[in-house]
Amino acid sequence: MKQLADKEDKDKCKKYGSMSHRLPVLIRTAGLAQTLAFVEARGDAGGEKLLEDIAVVLKFKGKESLLESSREAELPEYMLLTRQVLAALTWYKRFAQSVLGVESGAVGEDGNK
Template identity: 35%
Template sequence: MKLIQHHYAEKAYQHVMNAKTNEENFSNQYGQLCHRFASMILTNGLRLTITFFEAKSKKGNAYQQFVQDIKETLDIQGDWSASNRDYLIKSRQALSASVWLKRYAESILKVEQGAEDVEDIQ
């Protein structure tokens, strides 16, 4: 039986390795999103953070890939009408998954926190 943390670690590793195979600018942007995701959830909530990332998404950019990856990892569909309890559970799961994304962004992508402003990412 796999623990949920093991699932998050595997998924995060796959997603970060996929980002690494893209051009360097893309992988740096993806790494910065990995760093910022948890703090944005704590500040704005999961729904607003995902919605913000979706608004910034353009075909093939880091925002689009990150949103797709986090939704796959957390098994989030487009329906946000879940109960408060379910929403809080998904928010906690997102925070747990973000730890792994941040760790792999630092070790694999060599992206340090605060290296670039998130608004500069296109």
């Protein structure tokens, strides 16, 4: 049972780290609101946790508040929010590499190596 829990934790860490590497590119190509909605729609635990962490760092009440702001912000606010999320993701990418041991491209789109 413990082995199964350890494997699930490792998978969540890999997905979290992989998402932290992929989000900046997705944000630059698709836009902030679309990217955040995509991550939420996937419903995977790593992506959900990353959204929560970004929301906390940017002082939102939760990921729902972050998502709402990304959808409803006027252009100057949207651009600022995009820069803030990208800055936070820079830190999370470094965290994924150094602490979680997840390098860019470590986990594919389907979550497998």
